[in-house]
Amino acid sequence: MTNEELKESLLMAPKNGYTRISAEQRAEMESYCKGYTAFIDACKTEREATAWAVAEAEKQGFKPLVDGMDIKPGDRIYMNNRGKSIILAVVGAESLAKGANICAAHVDSPRMDLKPNPLYEDSEIAYFKTHYYGGIKKYQWPTVALALHGVVCKKDGTTVTITIGEEENDPILVVSDLLIHLSADQMQKTAAQVIAGEQLNVILGTEPLEGEGSDLVKLHIMKLLNEKYGIIESDFLSAELTIVPAGRCREVGLDRSLLGAYGHDDRVCSYAELAALFSLTVPNKTAVCILADKEEIGSVGISGMQSDAFEYFMDILCCAQNVKLRECFANSFCLSADVSNAFDPNFAETCDRRNNSMLNYGVAICKYTGSRGKGGASDASAEAMSHIRTTFDNAGVIWQIATLGKVDQGGGGTVAAYMANRNIVTVDAGVPVLCMHAPMELVSKLDCYETMLACKAIYLA
Ligand code: MN
Ligand code: MN
Numbered sequence: 001m002t003n004e005e006l007k008e009s010l011l012m013a014p015k016n017g018y019t020r021i022s023a024e025q026r027a028e029m030e031s032y033c034k035g036y037t038a039f040i041d042a043c044k045t046e047r048e049a050t051a052w053a054v055a056e057a058e059k060q061g062f063k064p065l066v067d068g069m070d071i072k073p074g075d076r077i078y079m080n081n082r083g084k085s086i087i088l089a090v091v092g093a094e095s096l097a098k099g100a101n102i103c104a105a106h107v108d109s110p111r112m113d114l115k116p117n118p119l120y121e122d123s124e125i126a127y128f129k130t131h132y133y134g135g136i137k138k139y140q141w142p143t144v145a146l147a148l149h150g151v152v153c154k155k156d157g158t159t160v161t162i163t164i165g166e167e168e169n170d171p172i173l174v175v176s177d178l179l180i181h182l183s184a185d186q187m188q189k190t191a192a193q194v195i196a197g198e199q200l201n202v203i204l205g206t207e208p209l210e211g212e213g214s215d216l217v218k219l220h221i222m223k224l225l226n227e228k229y230g231i232i233e234s235d236f237l238s239a240e241l242t243i244v245p246a247g248r249c250r251e252v253g254l255d256r257s258l259l260g261a262y263g264h265d266d267r268v269c270s271y272a273e274l275a276a277l278f279s280l281t282v283p284n285k286t287a288v289c290i291l292a293d294k295e296e297i298g299s300v301g302i303s304g305m306q307s308d309a310f311e312y313f314m315d316i317l318c319c320a321q322n323v324k325l326r327e328c329f330a331n332s333f334c335l336s337a338d339v340s341n342a343f344d345p346n347f348a349e350t351c352d353r354r355n356n357s358m359l360n361y362g363v364a365i366c367k368y369t370g371s372r373g374k375g376g377a378s379d380a381s382a383e384a385m386s387h388i389r390t391t392f393d394n395a396g397v398i399w400q401i402a403t404l405g406k407v408d409q410g411g412g413g414t415v416a417a418y419m420a421n422r423n424i425v426t427v428d429a430g431v432p433v434l435c436m437h438a439p440m441e442l443v444s445k446l447d448c449y450e451t452m453l454a455c456k457a458i459y460l461a
Pocket of ligand 2: 265296437
């Protein structure tokens with residue numbers, strides 16, 4: 001055997017996905033990405049993603065979960081968890097005692113939430129005060145076009161949905177930054193301090209109402225909101241209003257190979273899960289799709305992955321088949337579908353190149369996330385890694401291996417640990433992202449498409 005032959009049989013030789021997909025798959029990839037673009041344009045918050053998923057699931061024949069319901073193979077069921085997260089299932093041919101094949105992604109993204117008492121006027125400019133949600137580089141958010149999304153629950157029991165800044169003729173909102181001419185002191189600060197949390201105040205207007213009085217700019221803004229939405233200042237106390245980047249997902253690069261948008265993390269995997277689920281008829285095992293909330297702040301709360309809402313959903317399905325929930329969990333497999341960091345040659349020193357995911361090399365399997373000695377990671381077993389790579393290879397999925405940056409450089413988590421805590425074998429895998437958590441994140445179309453194929457392979461395993 002020559003060394004060349006030995007090399008071929010013994011060593012790995014990862015290849016760019018574009019050298020591995022057929023013309024037919026490329027066409028499918030483009031059409032899949034058009035669907036994803038429409039989804040991400042319509043869904044900038046967990047509520048919007050949940051509402052979209054509910055509407056689409058209804059069209060696809062999914063019925064709401066009902067305690068005590070009968071189920072049979074092929075049944076399509078979903079549970080809307082209070083408008084902020086959703087779990088869907090396609091019932092399999094086998095009993096749930098054999099376990100379910102689960103894909104779990106999250107639909108919340110980093111952003112700036114309005115404080116409970118947000119509206120104020122300073123120096124005849126009206127503002128909203130915000131408290132950022134999830135991990136952001138605060139300096140990235142001033143001087144970019146922003147939009148207001150969310151709901152206000154009024155005292156009369158009605159809920160108003162507000163979206164400002166997305167239509168062509170809508171005004172946008174902006175956080176100001178200091179002019180460079182006066183930034184001598186600011187430029188000496190560390191990046192973490194350049195913009196402080198309490199400086200993330202969103203400009204709402206500058207025109208005072210006519211007549212006598214104080215805070216007439218603020219009053220003007222409240223009057224405009226009242227005329228359009230019927231709300232008064234105290235209604236902010238029972239609202240979830242959030243500031244997100246305005247604008248649509250765009251193709252990026254002269255070859256249009258990338259998609260640039262706010263909130264790919266983790267709606268890019270959420271959409272992959274949904275598209276794969278909708279394509280199923282009667283899978284072997286029950287396929288379960290989770291779109292969770294609150295991942296960016298630790299998967300906490302009633303709509304987060306640590307919530308008992310998941311047990312509630314699965315228990316009703318298990319009861320319908322006289323199966324113990326714990327038996328089902330013990331035999332289940334979960335793909336924790338979340339994004340990873342794509343290698344960025346601009347910041348090569350932050351990554352271990354041999355173990356980092358690359359754009360266009362397919363869905364990225366991450367054995368462990370965490371930080372400082374894998375702290376907080378689920379750390380999938382060798383057996384689980386073997387299962388997932390075999391499943392992907394058998395289904396022809398283009399995949400690669402990923403770790404989250406250099407040892408001791410930082411880190412992060414996903415919902416994986418909370419699924420594994422339930423005695424469910426869990427592995428992380430998802431789309432590699434450039435500039436994760438920035439107002440504009442970049443993903444490759446090829447990786448988006450392969451992640452959908454990966455979810456499908458798991459559902460059909
Ligand atoms: Mn994520
Ligand atoms: Mn994230």
